[in-house]
Amino acid sequence: MPSLKIKLGPLELETPLLTASGTFGFGEEYATLMYLEGLGGLVLKTLTIFPRPGNPPPRLVETPAGMLNAIGLQNPGLESFLAQELPRLQECGLPLIVSIAGDTPEEYVELAGALRRQPGVAALELNLSCPNVKKGGVLFSTDVALLEKLVSQVRLAWDGPLIAKLSPNVTTVAEPARAAAAGGAHIISAINTLRGMVIDVAARRPLLGNRCGGLSGPAVRPIAVNMVYDIYEATRLPIIGMGGIMNTDDALQFILAGAAAVAVGTANFVEPHTIPQIAAGLREYLEEAGLESLQELVGAAHDV
C-alpha cells in the first residue's frame, strides 16, 4: 500500500492530513464521534496567555458555499491549557500542533517557552492573522519586517518545528512568506480566513456581533490554491495548504499547487469523517497512479 507519510522539514507526519485550527476544538468534542484514522495530527484551537472570553454572538453565519466566523480566539488561556486540555490531548497519541497568538511579540515568545518540550507537542503554529481580534493579528500579517522579527524571536524560545500561518488579507502573499522564511520558520501554513461581512438587511446592521468575520469553506478554495501556488514559487519551505477542502480532489489541488500537507477545517462541521475519507481517497489515487509516495505529487502543477 502506498505511504501517506510526509516530511515537512523537521516535522514528520504519518499522513498529510491535519485539522485546521479552531475547527476541532481541543479534540474532545470529536473524540466520541469519529475514528481518528487518517489524521496526521491535530492543530489545536489558538491559545493565548490569558483566557479570552471570545466575541459577542452572533459569531457565525452561513454564506454561499461557506461561512463567516468571528469567534474571537475564545480559549481557556495557557495555565488551564497546560493543566487540563493538554494532558487529555496527549492521550490520543497524535502529534499536537499548538496554535498560538499574542498581542505582542513578547506574548508569542512566552507561550513558545512554556510549550517547549511539553510531551506530545510536535510543533507550534504562529497565528499571525486572526481577522477577528482587534490587536496584534493584522499588524503581524501585513508588516513584513515585524513578521520576520517575530518569527526569529520565537525561534529562540522554541527549538521544535515552527509553522507560520499566513493571512490571505494581503496584496501579495509571497512577501510575508519570504519574511517568515527569513525569520526562520520551518513551515508555512496558508491560508487563514478571508475578511468578510454579512449585513442583516432587516436590522440594517452587520449581522455578526464582531461586525466582520473570517470567510472559510469551498467559497475560498480557488483563492487558497492560488496562494499556496504563489508561496511555493516564493519560498523553499514546505507548505500546509488549506481553504475549503471538502474531498480528495480538493486536497490534491493543494498538493499539486505545492502543499506537502493539508488541513481540513469547515468540512469537519459538515462531515466529521472528511479526513478519514480523504486519507482513503489519497491512498487510492496513489495506487491508481502507480506512485509510491505522495511526496512525488507535491508542487507537480508547477512548470519544471
Place this chain on the structure above:
Amino acid sequence: MRQCRARVLALQEVNREFYSLILHEPYLAATVQPGQFLHLRVDSGLSPLLRRPFSVAGAFPGTGTVRLLFRCVGEGTKLLCRVREGDLLDCLGPLGTPFTPAGADPAVLLAGGTGIAPLLYLAESLLAAGRGVHLFYGATGAAALLPLERFLSPGLLIHYATEDGTAGEQGLLPDVFQRALDNGLLPGELFACGPRPFLAALARGNQRWRFPLQISLEERMACGIGACQGCAVLIQKDGVTAYARVCREGPVFRSEEVVW
C-alpha cells in the same frame, strides 16, 4: 451521540405553518431525550453548506422513529420540505443537554411559535411519567397554531393565546400566563421554548414568580457538537460570567443563568 442515516418515513404538511417529518432511526428513537436536537445535513451539495439543528418533537422507541416539526422558512428547511419517503438523511445526534424535570407538579410548559416542537416531546414524556401538565401555547393567530390534538395524548391541560384573538385568549403568552397565575394556578416548575424576546419576557416575569424555569435557546450553529464555539450565549453561573455553547451546555439552560 452518533452519526447516522435516518430514513424518511413520512413528510406531511400539517397546515400553512408546520411540516411534520417522521424519520426511522432506532438508535435515535431510543436515546434522544426531550430538549435534545438532531443536526441534519439537508443537502449533500455545497450551498447550503452547514448542517441544520432541529429539536425533536417526539420519539417512539417502539417503532424506532422520531418526529421533527418545522416551518419552511429558510434555505435549509425549504430543501427539507422536498424530501421523499425512503430518502436517507445524514444526521448527528442526539445532541445537547435535555430538559431535567425535578418532579414538582404541575409542570407548566410555555411554547411560543415553533418553540412548541421540543415541548411536545417533553409534554408526552411527562404525561407518560404520570405528571400533571399544563401547556400554554401562543402564536400570532389561529392559523399559525399547530393542531395539538393530532400530536398529543389526552390528559394535558392546554391554554391557547393568540395576539389577534382568533384562538384562545387574546394577548401575549407571558401575560396570559400571568393571568392564570392570578387566577390561582400554582406551577411546580416551568419549561419554555420560543423566540428570544418571549423567553426574556418570561425570565423577567420569573424574577417575581420565582419558579424553577428551564428555557431552550437557539443560536446560529456550525458543528453542533461543541468544537467551533460558534453558538455562544452569555451565562452567569456561580458568580462567573462566560460564554456557554448552546449545542453542548444548552440548548436548555436555567433562565436565571442566562444574561438576557
